[in-house]
Amino acid sequence: MRVFWRHGYAGASIGTLLxxxxxxxxxxxxxxGDKENLFRQVMGLYEQxxxxxxxxxxxxxSARAVAEHLLEGTIALxxxxxxxxxxxxxxxxxxxxxxxxxxxxFVVQRGDFWREKLxxxxxxxxxxxDFAPSFAARSLALTLxxxxxxLLVAAGSGTSEAELRQTAATFLQMWPGR
Amino acid sequence: MRVFWRHGYAGASIGTLLxxxxxxxxxxxxxxGDKENLFRQVMGLYEQxxxxxxxxxxxxxSARAVAEHLLEGTIALxxxxxxxxxxxxxxxxxxxxxxxxxxxxFVVQRGDFWREKLxxxxxxxxxxxDFAPSFAARSLALTLxxxxxxLLVAAGSGTSEAELRQTAATFLQMWPGR
DNA sequence: TGATTTATGGAACGATCGGTATACCTAGGT
DNA sequence: ACCTAGGTATACCGATCGTTCCATAAATCA
Numbered sequence: 001m002r003v004f005w006r007h008g009y010a011g012a013s014i015g016t017l018l019x020x021x022x023x024x025x026x027x028x029x030x031x032x033g034d035k036e037n038l039f040r041q042v043m044g045l046y047e048q049x050x051x052x053x054x055x056x057x058x059x060x061x062s063a064r065a066v067a068e069h070l071l072e073g074t075i076a077l078x079x080x081x082x083x084x085x086x087x088x089x090x091x092x093x094x095x096x097x098x099x100x101x102x103x104x105x106f107v108v109q110r111g112d113f114w115r116e117k118l119x120x121x122x123x124x125x126x127x128x129x130d131f132a133p134s135f136a137a138r139s140l141a142l143t144l145x146x147x148x149x150x151l152l153v154a155a156g157s158g159t160s161e162a163e164l165r166q167t168a169a170t171f172l173q174m175w176p177g178r
Numbered sequence: 179m180r181v182f183w184r185h186g187y188a189g190a191s192i193g194t195l196l197x198x199x200x201x202x203x204x205x206x207x208x209x210x211g212d213k214e215n216l217f218r219q220v221m222g223l224y225e226q227x228x229x230x231x232x233x234x235x236x237x238x239x240s241a242r243a244v245a246e247h248l249l250e251g252t253i254a255l256x257x258x259x260x261x262x263x264x265x266x267x268x269x270x271x272x273x274x275x276x277x278x279x280x281x282x283x284f285v286v287q288r289g290d291f292w293r294e295k296l297x298x299x300x301x302x303x304x305x306x307x308d309f310a311p312s313f314a315a316r317s318l319a320l321t322l323x324x325x326x327x328x329l330l331v332a333a334g335s336g337t338s339e340a341e342l343r344q345t346a347a348t349f350l351q352m353w354p355g356r
Numbered sequence: 357t358g359a360t361t362t363a364t365g366g367a368a369c370g371a372t373c374g375g376t377a378t379a380c381c382t383a384g385g386t
Numbered sequence: 387a388c389c390t391a392g393g394t395a396t397a398c399c400g401a402t403c404g405t406t407c408c409a410t411a412a413a414t415c416a
Binding site for chain 2: 136140169173176
Binding site: 013014015025026029034035 | 402403404405406407408
């Protein structure tokens with residue numbers, strides 16, 4: 001997972017994957033079929049292990065709490081010294097190298113799924129009166145998504161955790177109250 | 179430029195570049211040296227042709243006007259049918275494929291340059307009293323940068339111009355007044 | 357013990373990559 | 387008429403890629 005995360009699908013060579021997994025070439029192909037199939041299973045592991053905070057965030061009681069939890073989870077994902085920086089999803093959703101087409105579609109589809117979950121949550125928050133009616137629920141969700149994606153891009157280019165936290169705090173300062 | 183933009187450095191093969199440029203292999207190597215040098219010159223063209231709106235944005239009279247111009251320019255960059263979606267800078271700043279190291283450093287360095295320009299502009303805006311003193315100028319700049327990067331990520335994954343505009347409008351709605 | 361599964365190391369495959377070298381062509385200047 | 391500069395087409399180089407195949411060794415189990 002970390003090899004794909006760090007180097008991207010095309011940049012992760014079979015040899016590098018074998019070394020990291022500690023198995024032989026034949027075993028990999030017998031167990032996973034091919035590289036693309038392996039990546040799909042890896043994405044499942046990534047969502048399960050690394051983006052569980054998204055589920056928790058959606059369960060928060062208010063729009064602000066959702067935003068707080070989502071931003072905090074995004075930053076926490078960048079604090080591990082063992083894991084690569086940035087987002088595995090974003091890296092692959094932007095990869096338009098020839099041959100990466102199926103991979104890109106797959107990853108974008110996963111991203112769309114979570115985006116719509118967030119939109120739905122903000123629609124409910126609007127009904128709860130969590131923010132002023134002058135704000136469109138869907139747009140507010142997309143703005144929050146853009147903010148977390150922006151943080152992940154910044155993290156991937158080497159921005160420090162402290163600066164990420166300040167950025168997130170400022171975004172929350174801008175976040176509309178009821 | 180569009181070949182690098184669409185496919186990324188590693189994904190842009192020499193053959194594809196030759197076809198797009200309409201020259202022969204020997205001419206390319208005689209004129210540009212190697213692929214990396216060609217890319218550096220392409221990045222210069224990109225900044226000059228496609229990101230001129232950043233300079234204009236920094237010249238706007240208020241923090242809000244800067245944000246408006248920056249967001250508008252970011253979205254306008256995504257409206258061309260001839261150009262690829264997303265940002266050439268972001269795509270390459272996240273590419274950690276082996277051999278892309280020098281390219282990544284170069285692009286990240288360009289991004290840092292513009293980020294600091296934006297920070298400096300927001301510091302001046304703070305002195306002008308463009309927003310409440312409870313907001314930190316640097317963090318506000320980073321938040322704006324995160325928002326534009328988030329928009330570019332969304333655009334790269336196929337988000338429509340209409341939704342990008344609504345997202346930008348909502349962000350501006352959140353933007354602090356004086 | 358003997359049979360079966362599952363792993364291994366290693367060779368080989370066709371394809372593609374960035375980059376180089378060679379031979380030929382053509383327009384312009386003196 | 388001749389030389390030169392800069393273009394093209396084409397073949398080739400070594401390296402790396404994902405993938406397949408094969409003979410063999412280790413572990414599992416009736």
